[in-house]
Amino acid sequence: MEKSGYTPNAFARGLGLNTMRTIGILCADSSDIYLARVIYWLERELWKNSYASMLCCTGYDLEEKEKYLHLLLSRSVDALILAGSQFIEEKEEDNAYLYEAVKKVPVFLLNGVLPGSGAYSVVCDDELAVKEMTDELIGLGAQHPVFLYRSLSYSGKRKLAGFCRSLAEHSIPEEGRFFLSPAGIPETAQFLRDLEARGVSFDACLASDDELAAGAVKYALGAGKRIPEDFQISGYNNSLLSICSTPEITTADNRVEFLCTTAVSLLMQVLDGKDVPERTMYSANLIRRATTKSRP
Amino acid sequence: MEKSGYTPNAFARGLGLNTMRTIGILCADSSDIYLARVIYWLERELWKNSYASMLCCTGYDLEEKEKYLHLLLSRSVDALILAGSQFIEEKEEDNAYLYEAVKKVPVFLLNGVLPGSGAYSVVCDDELAVKEMTDELIGLGAQHPVFLYRSLSYSGKRKLAGFCRSLAEHSIPEEGRFFLSPAGIPETAQFLRDLEARGVSFDACLASDDELAAGAVKYALGAGKRIPEDFQISGYNNSLLSICSTPEITTADNRVEFLCTTAVSLLMQVLDGKDVPERTMYSANLIRRATTKSRP
DNA sequence: TTGTAGGCGTTATCAG
């Protein structure tokens, strides 16, 4: 055409082709240190495939999630990516809107599964990772491990299941060994102090993410417990927090980059009309640092 | 209309109205712990005003920034928000694409200024904050403060200027007192070890962000220096890293929420055809924690 | 008040 800087009108183009090459990304909170990395990698990969990203931070309220999802659908995004496991609700009927969405566009769940919905899932094997981590801490001498989690989301539940499975294999009763912790580093530290005051005894703390683990470190330092001799700690996500903390925190690397590149690659295939598996699972890597005893 | 779930076609709508109520957000790296918060608040505020957010993570390469900006313009976003100060290039001609963009849509710079461009700026008074922080550390006994920065972006330069202004007022020569540090906590710790090995002496370290400050904490712990008696440290941003670190880091809170609500509020006024000031500046708050001596 | 025609800018189709 005219070599004058001509740019086709995106709306008219979208109207004709019925696509704007845009993917909707939903996440509960993009400022979460883990989800922020997910979003970064998703956006990057989508861009490589010349798709734009429409980002929505829904918060943790069901109604908001629904509103946002409808917003994205009304904008005719080509697909939806739901980042993080807070999108699968406990009550089956609360997931109705997701089933509806699947009818309209491909939906990808990152670290979540909605059986029979037709949504695609890419998940890290959190259960196995926590089970192995628990096995390892028990093997290193932990006799009274506790598990701290932030919510019973899909991956929260799977992590807890891994913890309990390890306990069972070591004949440790699981009762009173796992707790819902408030979010935030000082809050978690306080929670552990309260727990101790209530008479719960523990010599190891497995946390469902690095922030809770950092709180456990603060607790131990404040209580004068030696890490890792008196008290072992493990986190999850291999985030910046795990190396910012002193001592540096043993954690599980759930490989955000791999998660996102895989999800986007599968999505591109789906958009090309190809057949891809509905579920993809990959394993995490244990990163051993200074909050756990070194292996013999 | 029909009470059956009718949703107007967004493309046709956009074609007619020539707007999709979408704002383009550019940032270098949405996984950065500071920018992630900016994006969270921007998206949230835009949503409140029923605008959607198109997110682009450009990286730090000029060419990529330009490509992304053109992508957004070609999609007819209603405005652009450039989050973070890495969008103003050193060479004036490298900013040409920004001047071009301003001709087409309102452009907001967060923590950046492009004089005479017609772009709107909302900036934190980083210079004043670092100056006050430096004043305070010197007042608390620091005789050989150093300043660590990550890049000479707009806000990087202003922070450095604040540091130098304080030194000048205290008759301390600025030569050899500020350094470009590599990113990353262990890298910064190593950098300070190298600095010491090169014979540079320092008893306080002001960092341009909390991550560098966390590296300085690691350095001090490793070198057996007592914090804050032998070595004082301050960060910037009041991020999670500052309270994850032990001891917790004195930092400046540049109030991300205020920054973003202000920017979006101004943007909405601009889109309404109202006249708003091109530059808005607000001040940061010093947050005193355990890496600096307590005031008498 | 209600209904209908035209325009938005691109793409795709169909006829020449």
Place this chain on the structure above:
DNA sequence: CTGATAACGCCTACAA
């Protein structure tokens, strides 16, 4: 192979 034209779906303006 090329050039005219319908269709995309909504909005708005104008006419009945």
